[in-house]
Amino acid sequence: MKKIIAFSGKGGVGKTTALVLLLKYLIEIKKDQDILVIDSDPDANIADVINEEVKFKDTIGGKMKDLKEKIQKRQLPLDMPKNQIIEGDVYRCLIEMDSFDLLEMGRTEGEGCYCFINSVLKNVIDTLSKNYDITLLDSPAGLEHFARKTGRDVTDLVIVTDPSKMGIHTMKRILEITKELELKFENIWILGNRFPENVRDILEKEVEEFKDENIHLLGFISNDDDISRINLTGGNLLEALSDNPAYQQAKDIFAKIL
Ligand SMILES: Nc1ncnc2c1ncn2[C@@H]1O[C@H](COP(=O)(O)OP(=O)(O)O)[C@@H](O)[C@H]1O
Numbered sequence: 001m002k003k004i005i006a007f008s009g010k011g012g013v014g015k016t017t018a019l020v021l022l023l024k025y026l027i028e029i030k031k032d033q034d035i036l037v038i039d040s041d042p043d044a045n046i047a048d049v050i051n052e053e054v055k056f057k058d059t060i061g062g063k064m065k066d067l068k069e070k071i072q073k074r075q076l077p078l079d080m081p082k083n084q085i086i087e088g089d090v091y092r093c094l095i096e097m098d099s100f101d102l103l104e105m106g107r108t109e110g111e112g113c114y115c116f117i118n119s120v121l122k123n124v125i126d127t128l129s130k131n132y133d134i135t136l137l138d139s140p141a142g143l144e145h146f147a148r149k150t151g152r153d154v155t156d157l158v159i160v161t162d163p164s165k166m167g168i169h170t171m172k173r174i175l176e177i178t179k180e181l182e183l184k185f186e187n188i189w190i191l192g193n194r195f196p197e198n199v200r201d202i203l204e205k206e207v208e209e210f211k212d213e214n215i216h217l218l219g220f221i222s223n224d225d226d227i228s229r230i231n232l233t234g235g236n237l238l239e240a241l242s243d244n245p246a247y248q249q250a251k252d253i254f255a256k257i258l
């Protein structure tokens with residue numbers, strides 16, 4: 001069954017880290033699955049943590065900037081529908097890695113209203129994800145993409161929080177918004193990242209209070225020195241840590257989603 005797993009939560013709580021740990025696990029269990037990773041965080045940093053360099057012009061944001069300029073300067077071929085151009089751009093942005101494809105959104109917000117581009121883009125991405133067994137989506141810290149209902153096809157929403165009041169506050173806001181907008185996910189998972197053992201009960205209680213059968217506590221990942229080191233030294237999170245305790249925890253908890 002096709003899955004689209006989105007990671008959300010306050011900035012800096014560990015969304016990208018958790019996503020890459022899941023990706024590492026998916027690659028390790030090798031099920032011949034086609035995997036697509038969409039980095040829609042404007043501070044595009046999946047490429048950073050896997051030690052890949054992606055130029056702005058090779059991101060969706062870069063391509064859309066070009067397109068906007070061409071529209072303004074009336075430089076577009078008249079015989080080609082715009083949505084076809086956008087579609088082509090999206091496919092050209094796909095970066096083929098050994099075990100997965102990566103799509104970097106880059107910064108897509110521009111001045112003026114480009115609702116047309118945004119809606120075409122959304123459809124293209126919906127269509128694109130149909131070609132893959134699993135799509136992992138790294139969402140921006142803000143909640144505006146939920147407001148635009150781009151979460152429509154997401155099967156599993158993972159909300160990451162760190163042990164901070166603000167992290168939990170954002171988690172609750174996301175849960176409220178998904179209710180208000182009646183966004184339907186098969187499952188909503190709460191992931192406590194960098195939680196010391198003696199405060200885990202606090203998050204457990206918070207999740208219980210929601211009393212919603214779709215909302216589950218996914219589990220906890222500890223603060224980990226290797227992850228810090230890899231981040232600081234610019235290593236590749238996918239290549240490191242096979243026997244690392246945080247990765248082991250990540251494998252145990254992500255098995256619940258798959
Ligand atoms: N479990 C962890 N142990 C140690 N450092 C972590 C852990 N999770 C995340 N970090 C670090 O915290 C910072 C923010 O994590 P990141 O995944 O980029 O957050 P987000 O994507 O939510 O903004 C990074 O420097 C990352 O290496």
Ligand SMILES: [Mg+2]
Binds near residue numbers: 015016041045138
């Ligand atoms: Mg991130």
